[in-house]
Amino acid sequence: MTNVPIEGILLPDEKHNHESPSNWKEYFSFSTDHKVIGIQYLVTSFFFFLVGGIFAMVMRGELMTPESDLVDRTVYNGMFTMHGTVMLFLWTFPSLVGFANYLVPLMIGARDMAFPRLNAVAFWMVPVVGILMMGSFFVPGGPAQAGWWSYPPVSLQNPTGNLINGQVLWLLAVAISGVSSIMGAVNFVTTIVKMRAPGMGFFKMPLFVWAVFSAQIIQLFGLPALTAGAVMLLLDLTAGTAFFDPAKGGNPVMFQHYFWFYSHPAVYVIILPVFGIFSEIFPVYSRKPLFGYKVVAVSSMLIAVVSGIVWVHHMYVSGTPGWMRLIFMMTTMFVSVPTGIKVFAWVATIWGGKMRLNTPMLFALGALVMFVFAGITGIMLSSVPVDVHVNNTYFVVGHFHYVLYGTVTMGLFAAIYHWFPKMTGRMYSESWGKIHFWLAFIGTNLNFLPMHPLGLQGMLRRVASYAPEYQFWNIIASLGGFLLGMSTLPFIFNMVISWMQGEKAPANPWRAIGLEWLVSSPPPVENFEETPIIISEPYGYGKSERLTANLPE
Amino acid sequence: MESYINSHELPHTAAEHTHDEEGNKMFGFIVFLLSESVIFLSFFAGYAIYKTTTPNWLPAGVSGLEIKEPTINTVILVASSFVIYLAERALQRHDLVKFRLFLLATMAMGTYFLVGQAIEWNGLAFGFTSGVFGGTFYLLTGFHGLHVFTGILLQLIILVRSFLPGNYDTGHFGVNATSLFWHFVDVIWIILFILIYVWQ
Numbered sequence: 001m002t003n004v005p006i007e008g009i010l011l012p013d014e015k016h017n018h019e020s021p022s023n024w025k026e027y028f029s030f031s032t033d034h035k036v037i038g039i040q041y042l043v044t045s046f047f048f049f050l051v052g053g054i055f056a057m058v059m060r061g062e063l064m065t066p067e068s069d070l071v072d073r074t075v076y077n078g079m080f081t082m083h084g085t086v087m088l089f090l091w092t093f094p095s096l097v098g099f100a101n102y103l104v105p106l107m108i109g110a111r112d113m114a115f116p117r118l119n120a121v122a123f124w125m126v127p128v129v130g131i132l133m134m135g136s137f138f139v140p141g142g143p144a145q146a147g148w149w150s151y152p153p154v155s156l157q158n159p160t161g162n163l164i165n166g167q168v169l170w171l172l173a174v175a176i177s178g179v180s181s182i183m184g185a186v187n188f189v190t191t192i193v194k195m196r197a198p199g200m201g202f203f204k205m206p207l208f209v210w211a212v213f214s215a216q217i218i219q220l221f222g223l224p225a226l227t228a229g230a231v232m233l234l235l236d237l238t239a240g241t242a243f244f245d246p247a248k249g250g251n252p253v254m255f256q257h258y259f260w261f262y263s264h265p266a267v268y269v270i271i272l273p274v275f276g277i278f279s280e281i282f283p284v285y286s287r288k289p290l291f292g293y294k295v296v297a298v299s300s301m302l303i304a305v306v307s308g309i310v311w312v313h314h315m316y317v318s319g320t321p322g323w324m325r326l327i328f329m330m331t332t333m334f335v336s337v338p339t340g341i342k343v344f345a346w347v348a349t350i351w352g353g354k355m356r357l358n359t360p361m362l363f364a365l366g367a368l369v370m371f372v373f374a375g376i377t378g379i380m381l382s383s384v385p386v387d388v389h390v391n392n393t394y395f396v397v398g399h400f401h402y403v404l405y406g407t408v409t410m411g412l413f414a415a416i417y418h419w420f421p422k423m424t425g426r427m428y429s430e431s432w433g434k435i436h437f438w439l440a441f442i443g444t445n446l447n448f449l450p451m452h453p454l455g456l457q458g459m460l461r462r463v464a465s466y467a468p469e470y471q472f473w474n475i476i477a478s479l480g481g482f483l484l485g486m487s488t489l490p491f492i493f494n495m496v497i498s499w500m501q502g503e504k505a506p507a508n509p510w511r512a513i514g515l516e517w518l519v520s521s522p523p524p525v526e527n528f529e530e531t532p533i534i535i536s537e538p539y540g541y542g543k544s545e546r547l548t549a550n551l552p553e
Numbered sequence: 554m555e556s557y558i559n560s561h562e563l564p565h566t567a568a569e570h571t572h573d574e575e576g577n578k579m580f581g582f583i584v585f586l587l588s589e590s591v592i593f594l595s596f597f598a599g600y601a602i603y604k605t606t607t608p609n610w611l612p613a614g615v616s617g618l619e620i621k622e623p624t625i626n627t628v629i630l631v632a633s634s635f636v637i638y639l640a641e642r643a644l645q646r647h648d649l650v651k652f653r654l655f656l657l658a659t660m661a662m663g664t665y666f667l668v669g670q671a672i673e674w675n676g677l678a679f680g681f682t683s684g685v686f687g688g689t690f691y692l693l694t695g696f697h698g699l700h701v702f703t704g705i706l707l708q709l710i711i712l713v714r715s716f717l718p719g720n721y722d723t724g725h726f727g728v729n730a731t732s733l734f735w736h737f738v739d740v741i742w743i744i745l746f747i748l749i750y751v752w753q
Contacts (some may be wrong), residue, residue, distance in 0.1 A: 114577045114581060115577070115578075182588055185588070186581050186585050187581070189581075189584050190577050190580050190581040190584060194573075194576065194577050194580055220584065220587060220588045221587075221588070221591050222591075224588055224589070224592035224594075224595055225591065225592075225595040227592060228592050228595035228596055228599070232599075232688075232692070235688070235692070239681060239682070240681075240682040241681060241682055241687075241688035241692075242682065242685050242687075242688055243599075243685060243689070248682075248685075249607065249609065249684050249685055250685055250688075251603065251606065251685070254599060254602065254603070257602075258599070261595075
């Protein structure tokens with residue numbers, strides 16, 4: 001079979017599928033193939049997404065009525081702590097690392113990651129983190145209950161007196177998750193810097209690769225701070241040191257600095273790859289080159305740099321002096337500049353294009369709309385007067401759920417649908433995908449929009465009971481939450497059925513430009529028989545003479 | 554154009570591939586050290602903030618730290634950085650005997666440092682739980698000591714490897730990385746020494 005160029009894209013020979021993992025058992029093995037590891041990450045993290053989702057359903061059930069009547073308060077505290085932690089450390093981080101694992105080597109024309117074994121070790125730490133976190137439900141005193149941020153002195157309380165308690169297991173899990181992420185970051189940065197195919201300068205890299213690169217640099221320089229803080233808190237809890245314990249002369253606000261120095265940039269670690277996903281999806285489904293490629297690439301790095309100087313905006317009410325609040329208000333607001341550049345670039349990309357509203361495009365558009373909303377409330381929260389008013393209320397909860405569900409999780413679904421044919425060699429069902437999208441889109445807005453008026457009226461977060469006047473919006477939010485929970489069912493159904501008996505996918509179902517679409521679906525073990533030579537920019541849609549890559553004869 | 558998906562006919566020669574891997578490993582190791590340095594920086598920044606903001610910084614009955622022994626320790630540790638450099642140089646000249654001797658000398662100096670620190674710890678009037686000062690002191694020196702210990706272990710590994718059969722001249726990644734790690738541990742100590750012992 002010969003390759004037929006279509007719109008400047010070489011279509012590969014499709015008879016070589018036998019090279020890719022054909023047996024499901026391989027996905028349970030210690031594989032060093034970046035594609036297997038990528039799928040391992042995705043499936044594992046999706047499992048934890050369901051776990052975190054169940055916690056959310058219980059919480060929304062509890063919040064249907066003003067009284068605390070559905071679950072015990074200890075259980076409720078454990079649930080909101082674990083919901084936050086699981087969704088961040090076991091869903092968004094690992095699933096995006098899964099995509100990065102799967103796509104980065106393919107997109108840069110490499111055979112694998114720079115350190116395949118390190119990659120596998122980093123993945124297998126994720127189930128360990130999960131077991132430790134879930135295990136904390138079964139130790140005396142119950143799970144960690146101090147919220148995902150675990151501020152002392154609340155997190156230092158240990159009424160059972162046991163050395164092994166939920167909080168200790170939680171801290172160990174966070175530390176292991178940090179080690180795993182650092183391993184991953186070293187691997188990604190080395191892979192991207194050292195293993196790009198010939199001809200692929202930095203400004204010919206796909207934007208998803210740029211986004212992963214920027215995000216992993218944040219991991220390298222931010223995560224050690226959280227690890228330092230976690231170790232010190234662990235020592236306070238177990239060895240009797242005084243770092244954060246005010247009763248012993250320690251300073252609990254220091255923990256907030258360690259925590260937020262990483263944990264605010266962590267938001268960009270999650271959202272930058274999602275921006276990368278947008279940048280891959282919008283040009284394909286609009287049949288237009290990405291508007292302002294270089295500016296979008298550089299804006300990712302700018303976000304990575306600025307992310308290091310914004311953390312104090314979480315601490316406006318922690319005794320931070322006024323002059324410092326002013327500085328961090330300005331740096332925080334500055335983040336909206338590179339972010340805004342990206343949004344305008346995506347809108348300009350879609351503008352006047354021939355749009356195809358397939359499921360990935362629907363999810364990407366929905367996520368973009370909700371991101372714009374989240375960005376606006378984000379700027380509101382960065383300003384000191386607003387933050388002082390709504391700090392610790394549901395307004396903040398609404399804001400970050402628009403970021404973390406509306407943008408990140410919806411963006412992840414866009415990516416799952418977009419690359420599903422590549423990963424599995426099968427097509428998904430469009431109609432089930434669209435049902436999933438509309439349920440999720442309506443559910444998200446019904447769930448998280450009411451949180452904004454609730455917060456403005458003063459309803460505090462992390463509470464199991466509240467004043468009766470907040471009930472109306474809480475019922476709406478809970479109904480939206482249940483709808484959102486249900487929206488996952490058509491997704492699971494679609495994925496399982498399509499993976500088993502979906503229509504066979506061609507190498508390039510979306511007629512996309514990009515190296516990953518040059519190889520068969522699913523790609524063979526070592527990706528490229530011969531290293532491709534990059535001859536043009538990655539987004540030359542609509543320009544028939546543009547080729548992304550040439551393969552040596 | 555012929556089909557191009559056949560992973561069994563890789564155009565790279567084995568030697569080329571090994572060379573790439575060595576370069577990647579060194580680059581990855583440097584990236585890892587950069588990340589490690591942020592952990593130390595976090596601890597250092599914490600120490601500085603604690604020292605300047607904590608009332609009753611020193612525990613009752615403690616007037617400060619003795620600086621004489623740690624200074625000698627510092628000189629020994631910094632000097633060992635030059636010795637491991639000499640070991641690296643010797644290996645480049647294929648002089649395995651000198652390589653092993655200099656390596657042994659480095660290990661001896663590192664061990665001297667650790668023993669000196671253990672003696673110092675033993676004689677101190679405060680412990681890990683003596684307020685924030687005790688905590689940060691032992692955390693910083695202990696975490697650094699752990700790195701010195703790791704460095705000595707790495708040196709032991711490359712020393713043993715130099716006696717094993719096989720051509721030790723191809724790929725000095727282990728040696729270069731160990732040496733780089735040792736320099737890193739030294740630089741960190743100099744900052745730590747100034748922060749804790751000089752700035753009292």
